[in-house]
Amino acid sequence: MEAGLGPRTITARALLVPLLLMRRRTPPPPSPLPQREGVDPVRVRLPPGGAWATVRDHLVERLAAGPGVIDGMLDAGRVVDAEGRPVRRDRVYVPGMFVWFHRELPDEERVPFALDVVYRDEHIVVADKPHFLATTPRGSHVAETALARLRRELGVPSLGAAHRLDRLTAGLVLFTVRPGERGAYQTLFRDGRVTKEYEAVAPYDPGLALPCTVRSRIVKERGVMAAREVEGEPNAVSRVELLEHRDGLARYRLTPRTGQTHQLRVHMSALGAPILGDPLYPVVTGPVPAGDFRRPLQLLARSLAFTDPVTGREHRFVSTRVLEAWTSYAEWAA
Numbered sequence: 001m002e003a004g005l006g007p008r009t010i011t012a013r014a015l016l017v018p019l020l021l022m023r024r025r026t027p028p029p030p031s032p033l034p035q036r037e038g039v040d041p042v043r044v045r046l047p048p049g050g051a052w053a054t055v056r057d058h059l060v061e062r063l064a065a066g067p068g069v070i071d072g073m074l075d076a077g078r079v080v081d082a083e084g085r086p087v088r089r090d091r092v093y094v095p096g097m098f099v100w101f102h103r104e105l106p107d108e109e110r111v112p113f114a115l116d117v118v119y120r121d122e123h124i125v126v127a128d129k130p131h132f133l134a135t136t137p138r139g140s141h142v143a144e145t146a147l148a149r150l151r152r153e154l155g156v157p158s159l160g161a162a163h164r165l166d167r168l169t170a171g172l173v174l175f176t177v178r179p180g181e182r183g184a185y186q187t188l189f190r191d192g193r194v195t196k197e198y199e200a201v202a203p204y205d206p207g208l209a210l211p212c213t214v215r216s217r218i219v220k221e222r223g224v225m226a227a228r229e230v231e232g233e234p235n236a237v238s239r240v241e242l243l244e245h246r247d248g249l250a251r252y253r254l255t256p257r258t259g260q261t262h263q264l265r266v267h268m269s270a271l272g273a274p275i276l277g278d279p280l281y282p283v284v285t286g287p288v289p290a291g292d293f294r295r296p297l298q299l300l301a302r303s304l305a306f307t308d309p310v311t312g313r314e315h316r317f318v319s320t321r322v323l324e325a326w327t328s329y330a331e332w333a334a
Contacts, residue, residue, distance in 0.1 A: 004216075008251070012311050014239060022118065023313065026264075026324075028043060028045065028098055029082045029098060030260050031043065032081075032082060032084035033084070033100050033101075033102065035151065035196075036102050036151040037105060037148060038148030038150075038151035038157070039102075039142055039143055039144040040137075041100045041101060041102050042100065042101055042102070043099075043100050044101075045096065045098050045101070046058060046097045046099070048095040048096065049054070049095070050093075052093045053092070053093060054090055054092060055079075055087050055099060056070060056074060056087075056089045056090075056091070058093055059079070059099075064318065068334055072241075073101060074088060074089050075087075075089070077097050078102065079100070079101045080099065080100055080101070081099055081100075084111065087099055092277060098121065105140060105143050106140050108140070108141065108143060108144040109144065109210075110144055111130060111132045111144060111146070111292045111293070113128065113131070113132070113133070113293075114199050115129060115130060115133065115150065115194075116128040116150050116320075117150075117154070117313075117315055118320075119317055120154075121311075122177060122178075123176065123177055123178065123181060123310050124162075124174060124175065124185065124216040124308070125156070125159065125175040125176075126173070126175070126304070126317050127172070127175065128172055128319050128320065129146050129165055129170055129171060129172070129173050130170055130321075131170045131293070131296035132167060132168065132170060132296065133145065133146050133149075134147040134167040135161055135164045135165050135167070135173055136148065137261045144154070146173060147159065147160070147161050147175065148274060150175060156177060157228055158177060158178070158179055159175050160175060160176050160179060161173065161174075161175055161176075162174040162175060162176050162185040162188075162189065163186065165301055166197060166223040166262070168277075168278075169297060169299045169301060170296070170299070170319075170321055171198070171300045171301025171319045171321065172302075172303065172304045172317055172318075172319050173301070173305060177305060181310055184310060187246065187309070188306050188309060189259065192257070192258070192259075193306060193307070194306040195303075195304070195305040195306065196255070196297060196301065196303070197253060197254070197255055197302050197303045198253070198255070198264055198300060198302055199243075199251065199253055199254070199267060199299075199302045199323060200251070200252045200254055200264065200275045200298055200299045200300070201249055201250070201252075201254060201275070201276050201298035201323050201325040201326050202250060202252060202273040202276055202298070203251070203272075203276075204249055204250035204256070204273075205271075205272055205273055208242075209272065210242040211239060211241040211242070212240055212271075213237065213238070214236075214238045214239075214270065214271065215234040215237050216234055216236055216237040216267070217228045217229060217231065217235050218261070218262070218263060218266055219245070220260070220261040223285055225280055226262070226281065227261050227266055228266075236258050236260040236266070237256070237258050238254060238255065238257065238258075238263060238264055238267045239256075239257070240252055240253070240254055241253040241255075243252075245257055249276075249304060249326070250273070251323070252273075254267075254268070261269040262280070262288060263282065264299065265278055265281050265297075269282045274300055275299050276295075276297075276325050277295045277297040277298050277325070278297055284312065298323045298325045300323055301319065302319050303316065303317060303318045303319065304317045
């Protein structure tokens with residue numbers, strides 16, 4: 001018996017071990033379907049409870065695609081179980097069962113800009129993403145995303161994103177090669193152990209005292225395009241510095257200390273210097289139409305620096321992109 005530990009303490013510890021083991025989620029089985037155009041198949045786990053007699057009944061309710069659509073998928077053998085066997089309409093519902101299928105790929109407008117790889121080793125890939133290209137499949141952007149493109153171009157189907165960059169923002173994004181290591185790199189971003197610097201072009205205000213640190217509470221509601229600042233404990237912190245200015249425009253260095261959605265865009269707008277090309281701040285003008293690449297948001301993820309959690313290497317990557325408004329400032333300042 002350890003010094004200072006009575007029988008009651010030992011019993012509590014003994015009981016804690018199986019409880020912790022019970023909380024660990026069993027990883028899902030590997031997908032029986034291959035990727036398509038660099039996009040993973042959809043995986044659905046049948047939840048416990050409910051009054052569904054068949055897998056078909058649950059899919060009709062869960063996917064809200066209509067009975068005809070689901071029946072067509074099942075009859076065509078497009079929905080499969082863990083062994084890759086087609087799921088029939090009368091397949092009995094079993095809680096905890098997994099099924100897979102490929103979504104119908106939307107007719108996407110190709111983003112006509114290069115996705116450059118700035119670094120690659122056996123653990124990570126760092127890409128310099130162009131404006132208008134989503135990081136990962138979501139909504140109407142599926143195959144035409146940075147992740148799907150890189151999987152196809154590099155021939156690495158296991159590639160995963162360690163973090164996300166807004167579709168309208170250009171710059172550096174970190175991807176992981178091995179699924180088992182992805183969590184270690186995601187933890188770097190979650191714990192604020194990645195130094196990120198952004199660059200933006202926005203109006204110049206000589207009365208704005210810079211450098212400054214902006215602190216506020218930002219909320220982003222599901223289904224609402226723009227985030228907003230509210231009263232309360234700050235959850236978003238950004239440092240703003242002036243790099244240079246000319247003809248009414250300025251180039252700013254932005255260093256986020258936190259990672260709230262649209263944080264830098266919200267903070268620059270709050271300072272009275274909204275980033276050029278922003279369709280949401282300070283006024284929502286609507287989503288950028290598909291195929292309209294004329295005025296990209298003038299925000300760039302310029303650099304990433306971190307200690308590699310797998311290899312221990314010190315990394316610092318810098319984007320070579322140039323913000324268009326700064327090279328053709330007369331047009332943007334007009």
